[in-house]
Amino acid sequence: MSLYGRIFLLNAVVLVVAVALLLGPVTVSTPILLGEALVLLGGLGAMLVANAVLLRIGLAPLARLNRAMATADLLRPDARPVVTGQGEIAGLTATFNTMLDRLEAERATSSGRVLSALEAERRRIARELHDEIGQTLTAVLLQLKHAADRVPEPVRAELHQAQETTRASLDEIRRIARRLRPGVLEELGLHSAVRALASEFTTTRLGVTAHITPGLPALGPAAELVLYRVAQESLTNAARHSGAGRVEVHLLPLPGGAGVGLVVSDDGGGIGAAPEGAGIQGMRERALLIGAELLVGAGPGGRGTRVCLNVTADRTGGTAR
Template sequence: MKRVAALAGVGVVLLGTAIVLELGGVAPRAELWSGAGAGVVFLLALALAPAAAPRRSAVRARLLAAAGIAALIAVAALWQESRQPAPEVLLLLIPVALLFATAGLALREAALERRRARLREAGSRLDGAEAERRRWARELHDDTLQELAAVQVLLATPTGVADAREIVGRQIQSLRRLIAQMRPLALDALGLAAALEDLARNARDRDGVDVEVAVDGLPRLPATVETAVYRIVQEALTNAVRHAGGGRVRIEATTHGPAVRVLVRDDGPGAPPAGFKAGHGLLGMQERAELLGAELFVGSAPSGGTVVRLELQAQAAQEM
């Protein structure tokens, strides 16, 4: 996108020059070359602009509209240069009109695509929230509720108090872990680094997996950004524990110049685990990364195992 932005800047300068010359009514030949040059530059930027994301589709539509304006000014300058009352050059207005029509259709399609993306995102969030509710319901039913029923039975016997106290203690710890998964207190109080340490500690205690955390120079980020990063790491860690088939996971959060890089790497076979391809785990991670304007990679690490890499610009994150 940097090359597209640079070309668009050049096109704006040329287009501005052509407009000034048109308003002044002088130097039609210079106006012609400025307008034509602006149109060519905008079309070149259009050819280089990616069209995958809805926002980029809107950029392409605006470039197309700017090319149409530049072409219109070039046609007007060519008419002035020809010094004829009704020259055949006016036929060039036909492709200019087509450019404007195409730009209008592209803008409309980009708006529709943005709306569809918002609907998909909202649906994914609802599905993810519903999946979390189902998981919490299973944990509360299969673990907490069953053991509380056992406590009720034990308390009915003369010698069951000690066993009941042990079960209640286990459930207190289980409920604390569940509450921490819903909203980690460390994230609000101490920041992302402490929350990642807490996440790793819970995974070690609950799943018996060796989880190592390395945090270096990680700045405090806005709460919404830290929450999104935490959820991405949480999902990556959950998939590594459940699907990767390894015994060790390493979480890294470091700064590289203006960028913040977060890695979750396991020592499994190396292909992206099947859990990433099912359900809403990977989709939720991708959507959170897109909302942050960050880059997300999921694949095999060169040294083996599966790696999830998130990279975002610290300055842009601070402004969110």
Template sequence: MRVPELLRTTWRASIHLLIGGALGLFNYLMVGVGLTAAGASLLVIGAAALPEFVLLLRRVAHFERTRSARWSGVPVPEHYPPLTGNLYERVRLSVTDPSTHRDLRWLGAHLLYGPALSYAVLLLWPIGLLADGVWHGLLRRPPLVLPLITRLADLSARWSRILLLPSPTVRLAERVEQLTATRAGAITAHGAELRRIERDLHDGAQAHLVALSMRLGLARRAYDRDPETARRLLDEAQDQAEEALGELRHVVRGIHPPVLTDRGLAGAVRALAAGSGLEVAVTVADALETGPRAPASVETAAYFTVAESLTNAAKHSGAQHATVDLDLTGDAGRTVLRVRVRDTGRGGADETRGTGLSGIRRRVAALDGTVRVQSPAGGPTEIEVELPCVW
């Protein structure tokens, strides 16, 4: 690492630790507030102070979770039951909530390591500037002292994450809630898909087949007395049959595009790009070209993600160019298909305006995947989908 980059990283780590030290000193005040609230609650008349202290503690813990996640890049989830109901219920939840117990445990520990690590920063900077300056300037060796500050910041973030991470029981309950919501969304999406298929069959193929049957009946009655009319009706019936076949192909493509079966995900996405009306650059990882194919449900979700994204870009964004990246990452334990679509349009995509993003979310959530949408006003719009692959 070069010296300017080292100094920037060390400075960021120092700011992180110094803020942590200031937060640790603030936590001393929090302890006093907590003891006061607990004492007031014992007097009954001041029982309302305890839930308010718990809410304040949640805000402080949330601030630390955000700091740790920003530094380490690893999110620290939180799970709190709402403090609602009458005063007795709020006090009971404040006392019995396991997340509050974990926040209090972090509060007590952070009283020690927060200020201690910030004091270490104040000592390491002058030592590092002197020692590392001589070590690097005269001996041309990598600095040794200043990098310790970054390691201390990593240590602080790791300790905070361990202390503030919800318990396995809470995480399991949260996961069950998430899967329940995902299942409900999948059922809703499935019902909407069935209604769409029924509507397409009724308004399209069925209407053409009824007209075909009527023309065949008229041609049969006119066959002996008016061959020319019968021939014309048969020609019209053939046209109706071809239109009905076209409608059926359209319905089938909406269920599972045949191009996916014939050409695989990479070929199907390239076909989408070629027919989108935009200049689309498609990048496909080698693992998707030469390795085993992803499960059919995953390929279908990825295909429709690209199709919907390119359709939105062409219709709503005013974009002329777009990129599609397909990647397969992971190991034997967890393999993820990542789809990223980016256009150069005006941005400002709104899921509440029927742009198809909610449909993408439902389809991806049904497979336990994730969707990330970035679409600031003025653009660009980027949609990234991750789909776990289980063979």
């Protein structure tokens, strides 16, 4: 029965019962007596309560669907509303679930294209920084050294200072190029790339320690890149925003060897009630591309921030080592 039919039938039943009572045992005098007024008011109240209860039961699936619509988030796939019964509400629920599936698939496809283009642009910029600007600065260093060997002592000191500044700029450009294009990931694998990240972010103010469990299941290149980028973004957030002094990075197998888990935890101030920024949303989009699960929240005891990424090997085409 349609929603319109159910509501009409509920109200019709209430009205028929009321008319039957008036034509049967209930009578009304003119002027109305106190007892008759009490009976009528009591009957009206009972009919209103019955009508409200029946409508509440009949419209409960619509309320559940409304809550599901209000809380739907494409970056956080959740359980779909259960389709119960038949009629318009069941059809609407099924249509909503189909729409969510389509939107998530379209978002994953578009995000994959965007991230692929982003990685390609990162590689291009890194190559130009290394090949063009890096070679130019190297030539400048050689020219400064050549000039410093042939000038008087007062000018030589200034040229040596210019050499150090140029060398520091060259090192910074190379560091930026390594962040843009993780060559160590392609050449030496995920283990070495994560250890290199930990060393790169370790400073006098921030200590980063990498703990990697031996014998991790093998993952595909896309999954390894997602793990690397999530670890990189987590360390960047810890260094820039958390005020942490220590960060722990763990790579460990999932229970049963089903995949690889990444855990990045710090002892900083935590994210609290702050809204998620572009960095965390980018991590969620990357996780969705490979069907991984990303959890971002407070660390043990409610202190700091803890980022967990679980990548299942069978979703990435990996095989156990």
